[in-house]
Structures are given as C-alpha cells and as structure tokens.
Amino acid sequence: QVQLVQSGAEVKKPGASVKVSCKASGYTFTNYAIYWVRQAPGQRLEWMGWINAGNGDTKYSQKFQGRVTITRDTSASTAYMELSGLRSEDTAVYYCARGFPPDDAFDIWGQGTMVTVSS
Amino acid sequence: DIKMTQSPSSLSASVGDRVTITCRASQSINNYLNWYQQKPGKAPKLLIYAASTLQSGVPSRFSGSGSGTDFTLTISSLLPEDFATYSCQQSYSFPVTFGGGTKVEIK
Numbered sequence: 001q002v003q004l005v006q007s008g009a010e011v012k013k014p015g016a017s018v019k020v021s022c023k024a025s026g027y028t029f030t031n032y033a034i035y036w037v038r039q040a041p042g043q044r045l046e047w048m049g050w051i052n053a054g055n056g057d058t059k060y061s062q063k064f065q066g067r068v069t070i071t072r073d074t075s076a077s078t079a080y081m082e083l084s085g086l087r088s089e090d091t092a093v094y095y096c097a098r099g100f101p102p103d104d105a106f107d108i109w110g111q112g113t114m115v116t117v118s119s
Numbered sequence: 120d121i122k123m124t125q126s127p128s129s130l131s132a133s134v135g136d137r138v139t140i141t142c143r144a145s146q147s148i149n150n151y152l153n154w155y156q157q158k159p160g161k162a163p164k165l166l167i168y169a170a171s172t173l174q175s176g177v178p179s180r181f182s183g184s185g186s187g188t189d190f191t192l193t194i195s196s197l198l199p200e201d202f203a204t205y206s207c208q209q210s211y212s213f214p215v216t217f218g219g220g221t222k223v224e225i226k
Contacts, residue, residue, distance in 0.1 A: 035215070045155075045163065045206060047215040061214045095162055103210045105153040105168035112162050 002026035004034075004096050004110035011116045017084040020113045022096035029077035030054040033099035035106060036070060036081045040092040050099070051079055086117045121145050121209050125218035131226040138194040140221045142207035147187045151211035154183055154192045157220075158203045166205075167192065197223070 007021040022034060036048040049060040051070045058070050064083070072079045079096060094113045097106035122145040132138050142152065150170035155163035165174045167183035170190055180195045194201055202225055207218040 044219045045208070045217040047217070050213075050215075059213055063214075097162075100165075100168065103151055103153070103169055104215075105165055105174075105210060106155070106163070106208075107165050107168075107174065109162035109164070 002098075002108055004098065004108055006094075006096060006110040006113045009114040009116070011118065012086050014087055014117055014119055016086050016117075017082060018086060018115050019080055019082040020094050020096075020115070022079045022081070022110050024053075024077045024079070024098070027098075029072075030074055032101070033104060034070075034072065034079040035097045035099055035104070036068075036079075036094065037097060037106070038092040038094045039112075040089070043092075045095075048081065048083075048094075053079065083115075086115075088117050091115065091117050120214055121148060121212060121216050123207055123209055123216050123218040125205075125207055125221050127221060128219060129222040129224060131224050132197055133226045134197055134199055136197045136226075138197055138201075138223060140192045140205055140223075142185075142190045142192070142218050144188045144190075144209055144211075148209045148211035150186045151209055152183075152185065152190045153208045153210060154181075155206045155208065156201075156203045157206065163206065194223075199225075 005023045049070045051058045069082045096110040098108040100107035124143045152170045154167040157163040171183045204220045204222045206220045
C-alpha cells in the first residue's frame with residue numbers, strides 16, 4: 001500500500017542538527033512532491049518546506065531559511081529533512097507528507113518523528 | 120503570508136449532532152482549501168480537498184463548501200469516531216498555512 005515511513009525519535013542538544021528520513025513505498029516516488037510539516041506541543045501545523053521528488057527543486061519557509069535542508073535519494077525513494085542550530089522551540093513532531101496534484105493537498109502522511117531538544 | 124482563522128477553536132457535541140466548522144483566509148484563495156482530521160498522537164488525515172471534494176474513502180457525512188475567503192466543513196451526523204481536531208489548510212500560495220484547529224469533544 002501507499003505509505004511514508006519516517007525514522008525514529010531523536011533527542012538532541014541545543015545547537016545540534018537532526019536529519020529525519022521519510023521512505024516512500026507503493027507509488028512512483030518521483031511523480032509527487034514531498035512536504036515537511038511540524039507540530040509543536042499544543043500548536044498548529046507548520047509548513048517547513050517542499051521538494052519536487054522528480055527534479056529535486058526545493059522551497060523553504062522563510063522562518064526556517066538557512067537552517068533547513070530538504071533532499072531526496074531517488075534510488076532509495078527517500079526524502080530527508082535536516083534542521084540545524086536546534087533550539088528548545090524546535091521540540092516538535094515532524095511529519096513528511098505527499099503532495100497530491102494538482103493542488104498538492106497532503107494525501108499521505110508519515111507517522112511522525114518526535115524531535116526533542118534539551119540540554 | 121496568508122493567515123487562516125478557524126472558528127470555533129473547540130466545541131462540544133453529541134453523537135448524531137450536525138457540526139459546522141468555519142475557516143477564513145486573510146485573502147482570496149479561490150478554492151485551494153483542504154480539511155484534515157487529526158486524532159491524538161496520530162498524523163493528520165485528508166478529508167476534503169479543493170474546498171468541496173471528498174477524499175477517497177472518507178464517509179459522505181463529511182462535506183465542504185466555500186470559495187474565496189470563507190469556507191465550512193460540515194459533519195452531518197456525528198459518530199463516536201469523529202471526535203478529533205479538524206484543521207484547514209490553504210494550498211493557494213507558499214508558504215502553505217494551516218488554521219489553528221477546532222477540537223470536537225463529546226458533550
């Protein structure tokens with residue numbers, strides 16, 4: 001079945017980086033975009049960035065510009081989100097989601113990866 | 120950035136009730152509006168896309184309407200599994216933005 005499976009929970013110290021993976025299966029990876037969204041405790045969903053899995057084009061939220069990098073490995077059908085300069089406010093669940101054309105509604109979601117930033 | 124405002128932020132309802140949730144965009148987004156359901160500890164689930172199109176597999180008691188800046192999600196007859204948080208999202212322009220969510224609780 002169509003699914004996105006993310007890597008496991010992470011605990012990081014302030015200033016460190018984290019890299020979360022998102023492995024796609026059940027569909028042609030390069031035909032869809034992958035979005036990254038996070039949700040801090042009790043907060044609304046927040047879009048971080050997007051990658052066109054076909055050509056590798058990316059776009060990032062200005063809020064995370066300079067700190068976030070989204071990449072993909074087409075041979076592994078996997079997208080990655082790396083966030084650097086972690087601070088306590090980055091403690092959140094991070095989700096990847098598939099963009100469903102033509103409007104790119106998020107029709108398939110990963111299970112989420114909890115990232116905790118604590119000294 | 121386009122701001123998405125949902126109301127109410129929470130509501131209490133009984134099984135069988137008709138429930139309506141509204142979402143307002145700070146500028147016109149045509150019909151680039153999607154609705155999600157989220158249960159505690161789970162990823163969101165797409166219910167409605169393009170303002171009024173039911174996602175495959177979603178029960179017909181869910182419906183969406185609106186265009187421009189004002190949108191609604193309606194649950195025609197609430198079932199126990201519908202108690203959750205509902206969020207709207209605009210996909211009209213980057214950055215993609217979400218509403219603050221509406222928590223539907225059992226009365």
